[in-house]
Amino acid sequence: MKIIFLGTSHGNPEANRFCSSAAVVTGGKWYLIDAGAPILPLLLTRGVHPKEIGGIFITHSHDDHYLGLIEYTRVINKAAEYHGVSTPVLVPRKRVFSDVINTKFNYKLWHGKGRTKYKKYKKGVIFDDGTLKVTAIPVKHIFLSYAFLVEAEGKRILFSGDLARGMRDYPNVLYTTHVDALVLEAAHTYINTDEVIDKVNRSKIDRLLINHINPYRNTPEELSAAFGKIKSSVDCAAAFDGMELTI
Ligand SMILES: [Zn+2]
Numbered sequence: 001m002k003i004i005f006l007g008t009s010h011g012n013p014e015a016n017r018f019c020s021s022a023a024v025v026t027g028g029k030w031y032l033i034d035a036g037a038p039i040l041p042l043l044l045t046r047g048v049h050p051k052e053i054g055g056i057f058i059t060h061s062h063d064d065h066y067l068g069l070i071e072y073t074r075v076i077n078k079a080a081e082y083h084g085v086s087t088p089v090l091v092p093r094k095r096v097f098s099d100v101i102n103t104k105f106n107y108k109l110w111h112g113k114g115r116t117k118y119k120k121y122k123k124g125v126i127f128d129d130g131t132l133k134v135t136a137i138p139v140k141h142i143f144l145s146y147a148f149l150v151e152a153e154g155k156r157i158l159f160s161g162d163l164a165r166g167m168r169d170y171p172n173v174l175y176t177t178h179v180d181a182l183v184l185e186a187a188h189t190y191i192n193t194d195e196v197i198d199k200v201n202r203s204k205i206d207r208l209l210i211n212h213i214n215p216y217r218n219t220p221e222e223l224s225a226a227f228g229k230i231k232s233s234v235d236c237a238a239a240f241d242g243m244e245l246t247i
């Protein structure tokens with residue numbers, strides 16, 4: 001499977017980075033982890049038709065992780081050319097998504113009334129279409145926030161979502177289960193600290209992909225210093241918009 005980073009910025013868009021969204025591409029489908037703006041143009045630019053979207057999974061209710069859904073939902077539900085599209089959208093809270101629902105053009109969107117099929121999830125396995133399975137792991141970033149363990153093609157990717165400052169909620173599954181790639185946020189915690197390096201070095205991971213990068217807290221120099229302290233079996237990289245990897 002492939003990971004394609006659509007947006008790797010922290011909470012604010014920057015000149016070369018959009019807000020959070022990453023695609024996992026497998027079995028001819030695109031699955032989005034978070035949907036920071038502007039996901040629809042980013043998909044169309046890549047020649048991806050919304051009928052190829054297998055699901056959209058939102059880690060938590062901060063707008064840099066879901067704002068692209070407002071436009072996506074309106075256009076997909078209304079435009080004639082998207083007749084027949086059906087996109088599962090899994091969100092942790094209904095109330096917070098009033099931003100999407102209450103937009104002038106978006107109404108009656110819950111419970112499968114539109115082509116976007118919004119559904120609230122809780123912890124555990126939240127999605128399995130036979131191609132890709134997503135397990136939601138609670139974290140402590142904000143009320144109802146989650147990391148996602150994504151499994152497909154016999155491989156595993158863990159998307160940390162946003163974590164609590166200091167990463168005290170770093171998912172324990174990383175210590176016990178082999179994960180091919182960890183996509184770790186770098187907006188709220190300095191990566192180049194003994195605590196974070198220790199967590200990564202105790203994890204059963206092959207790749208570390210730093211995402212959601214706060215450029216003031218985690219400068220390129222700080223990140224490469226951190227990478228130098230991580231065990232040599234782990235392939236480390238800082239993600240950028242447009243980065244594509246085969247896992
Ligand atoms: Zn965030």
Ligand SMILES: [Zn+2]
Binds near residue numbers: 060062141162
């Ligand atoms: Zn957040």
